[in-house]
Amino acid sequence: MKWHLFLLLTLWLPTVSCGRKVSLTEEKQLAERILRDTLMDRVSAMALEVVQGGFNAGDGYGEVWIRDYNTFIEAAMEVMPDSLIQDNLLTFFRFQGATGDIVDGFIDIRQAARSGLGYRYRYAALEPRYAAHKNTVETDQESSLVQAVWRYVTKSGNRDFLQWTIDGKTVEQRLEQALEYLLKERYDERYGLLWGATTADWGDVQPEHAWGVELGADSHRCLDVYDNAFFVIAINHFLELTERPEARKRWADLRDRIKSRIRTHLWDAERQKFIPHVYLESSPFPPDFDERAVYYHGGTAMAIEAGLLTKEEIAASNRAMLANVEASGAPSIGLTIYPPYPEGFFRNAGMYPYGYQNGGDWTWFGGRMIRQLIRHGFVQEAYDEVQPMLERVVRNKGFFEWYRLDGTPSGSGTFRGSAGVLYRAIEDFRNWADIHR
Numbered sequence: 001m002k003w004h005l006f007l008l009l010t011l012w013l014p015t016v017s018c019g020r021k022v023s024l025t026e027e028k029q030l031a032e033r034i035l036r037d038t039l040m041d042r043v044s045a046m047a048l049e050v051v052q053g054g055f056n057a058g059d060g061y062g063e064v065w066i067r068d069y070n071t072f073i074e075a076a077m078e079v080m081p082d083s084l085i086q087d088n089l090l091t092f093f094r095f096q097g098a099t100g101d102i103v104d105g106f107i108d109i110r111q112a113a114r115s116g117l118g119y120r121y122r123y124a125a126l127e128p129r130y131a132a133h134k135n136t137v138e139t140d141q142e143s144s145l146v147q148a149v150w151r152y153v154t155k156s157g158n159r160d161f162l163q164w165t166i167d168g169k170t171v172e173q174r175l176e177q178a179l180e181y182l183l184k185e186r187y188d189e190r191y192g193l194l195w196g197a198t199t200a201d202w203g204d205v206q207p208e209h210a211w212g213v214e215l216g217a218d219s220h221r222c223l224d225v226y227d228n229a230f231f232v233i234a235i236n237h238f239l240e241l242t243e244r245p246e247a248r249k250r251w252a253d254l255r256d257r258i259k260s261r262i263r264t265h266l267w268d269a270e271r272q273k274f275i276p277h278v279y280l281e282s283s284p285f286p287p288d289f290d291e292r293a294v295y296y297h298g299g300t301a302m303a304i305e306a307g308l309l310t311k312e313e314i315a316a317s318n319r320a321m322l323a324n325v326e327a328s329g330a331p332s333i334g335l336t337i338y339p340p341y342p343e344g345f346f347r348n349a350g351m352y353p354y355g356y357q358n359g360g361d362w363t364w365f366g367g368r369m370i371r372q373l374i375r376h377g378f379v380q381e382a383y384d385e386v387q388p389m390l391e392r393v394v395r396n397k398g399f400f401e402w403y404r405l406d407g408t409p410s411g412s413g414t415f416r417g418s419a420g421v422l423y424r425a426i427e428d429f430r431n432w433a434d435i436h437r
Helices: 003-011 024-035 038-051 066-079 082-094 109-113 141-156 159-163 171-185 225-241 245-266 297-305 311-328 363-375 379-395 416-436
Strands: 105-108 122-124 127-133 221-223
Touching: 024 379, 024 416, 038 066, 038 379, 038 416, 066 082, 066 141, 066 416, 082 127, 082 141, 082 171, 105 109, 109 127, 141 159, 141 171, 141 225, 159 171, 171 225, 225 245, 225 297, 297 311, 297 363, 311 363, 311 379, 363 379, 363 416, 379 416
Parallel strands: none
Antiparallel strands: 105 127, 122 127
8 A cells, every 4th residue: 555545544543532532523623723723833834944954963963864864854855955855865875885784874074084073984985075974883774764765755756766876776776785784784583673782762872882872892782672663664665665576575574574573572561561672692781770661752652653553552652651751750752761771871971861862852753653643543642742842842942852851952953853753743733634624
């Protein structure tokens, strides 16, 4: 089924609220309220203004990152030339490694020379303008590029882009090679799932080092739901991009096996939540620390998008997120994790309890949960829960990277990932409202 048709059908799902079916009158009232919502209008316009400013992740970053670009590419397509949208995607392919791996991001080669950040930069004869680097702790770069290309092709309708060649290989071939890399280099045969280093949910910082972005001898490899759900989403998208029957069968079969194994190895049926990490060797944390009690908000949202939870489990997950918000005092369900890892568990100074990826509040992922609530019929909940995210954009005059418990904005002040996710969530609300008005 084509994705745009699937999305349209999901918007027709019966709306539910707190476990009960919503009446047609209530649906119509909510739809009219959404269509009259001037706060959404304002935030949507602000989002387009932010993404029009460039393709780097935000004012605190010089790089174009694939995990960020994946989440604001559709908004960028509204205000930026198609040639620039394509060029960014093609640049990632020009830096693709011989084994198919995808870099995290690229930066002007002159900036790289004086950055002093300590990255192991990658240079490519195919792309003399930039230097690139890869965070080897994470396992989401390849999946992010597949998703970004799917977003571009779906929104633009430009399927010819898939047959463009970079150094003798088409875009479609390179996408498949990126997925193959994950199977060859990041696949654990015992569990049949992808592995990465230990991070806080979707984060890219491991606990063993002060910076924490590069695998080393003291890294602790593990399985988590974010990397594997993201892989499932990428396979789903690749299945829509390729027209080769043998590829469709192979990747669909693998996708189904991965989904089953995620449920088998990473779903905690007793606690009705995902297990933070299943370690391949050992944990970096003290043996008396109950890591299973930690709730991963971002990974759960991605699992919902990957089709890993039932509607009842989605409702329970949303209730758990709201309970975590109340218990922590966080501003929104963008709360990364709860409870956070204790002081000193991560050597990176920014990973203190409720700091950065260790319990900071990120619209970048909270907005994705909002989108999944809409998609699965929890529109009233989504509308109620998105309000603090919208209000703080206007109050703080921008899309900040993350927020502290007291609502203080932190990190980049023009974080395009947050702008892109909120922009799409607002589109989803309006599409639903147009149907149910």
